[in-house]
Amino acid sequence: MVHVNIAIDGPAGAGKSTAAKGVAKRLGLKYIDTGAMYRAITWKGILKGIDFEKSREIELLTSNTVINIKKGSDDSNRIYLDGVDVTTEIRDPSVNRKVSLVAKNQQVRDMMVAQQREIASGGGIVMDGRDIGTHVLPGAHFKFFINATLEERAHRRYLELTKQGHEISEEDVQKEISMRDKIDTEREFSPLVAAKDAIFVDTTNLTAREVEEKIVIHVKECIQAGTA
Template sequence: MRPNIAIDGPAGAGKSTVARLVAKRLGLTYLDTGAMYRALTWKALQHGVPLAEEALAQLARNTEITFQPGPDRATPRVFCDGTEVTDQIRSPEVSRQVSLVSSFPGVRQELTRWQQKYAAAGGIVMDGRDIGTVVMPDASFKFFLTASLEERTRRRYEELKKKGLPVEEEAVRAEIEARDEADRNRAVAPLAAAEDAIIIDTTNLSVEQVVDTIVAHCQGGVSR
């Protein structure tokens, strides 16, 4: 079976960009688990669903989140019940609420079940916050990306600006700090590096350097 690769880390560490490119380089399939939680959050906000566990878990059971290759084939397009939401799920409004939505055990159980189904066949590169610890604890390779708060703020701010979204840099920093706090302290599947994960500080590294490092480990290293 082809290897599964888990890439975890906090908001703005670069894990989604890196995971997409690693998958492309190694000929594997990329699955953005964060986009799944964001899509569910977007749907809840659009339909006025209470941000409470029972309502959200029910919503998750009745939601279809799918991916299609993007124009460059490295950036997947995200669809929620057939509607493309690739850009909408990165809005500040969704970013403010996604940690709350993802903190509920019932929601995580539903989406984790979907993620593990994708991983069962092998050949998956998956990024998130609990991939190496919960979703794919037996992944062949595990990586945990970090970066300074300042650098993560800069990256997210530039990302949102390029999409034409109205945003202030200080607001982005505050959102990332709040997200870090919520992710680290949630009762179920908190943000943490797996004991056997390779930790990479990306603060002063280019995307290409991080991708090269991971690919080198996967091609030359010994899987678990």
């Protein structure tokens, strides 16, 4: 497979991470979950008891944090925070409620984006997030924007959390996602928005496999046609 870079953006619960993992595996590319990097900072902030309303506290925390993404035995990303595997911990609902406050901080984004661009510099990357096609990798060979209705996204996240053993109502999940949408789309720096040249994929009535298939087919057709 040609070493192309693929950017997949979208809001919480749209299915971008699932699609990105599947696409990377089928095309022989490396998958990078940028959201996990912000989640790791958030998790550390929760453990340290910082005030997430104070930008300076978040910035100091980030500047003294080392995040590494390694490949697990099942080819999935394993997230290491200061040398400790926190892949499971960063999916805790408490992180969901604070992560957008971290992600909207410009200095934090600058530090994270620098790492993300370095990772992608050699090509062969599928990277998902909220500003990959617009800011992190504006020159990506392929850009996709994945979305679904708020109700469907909340239902998916609710099923995911309850499967993991978390006790939370679907109504609360929907409220949290709605708030994250508001913060992500209205933030001053690199807001959540589709790149002008991104291909839009509505996943509301599609299975994860169908979403993955749409992306893979498009990429392969473009590469075969020499338009990638």
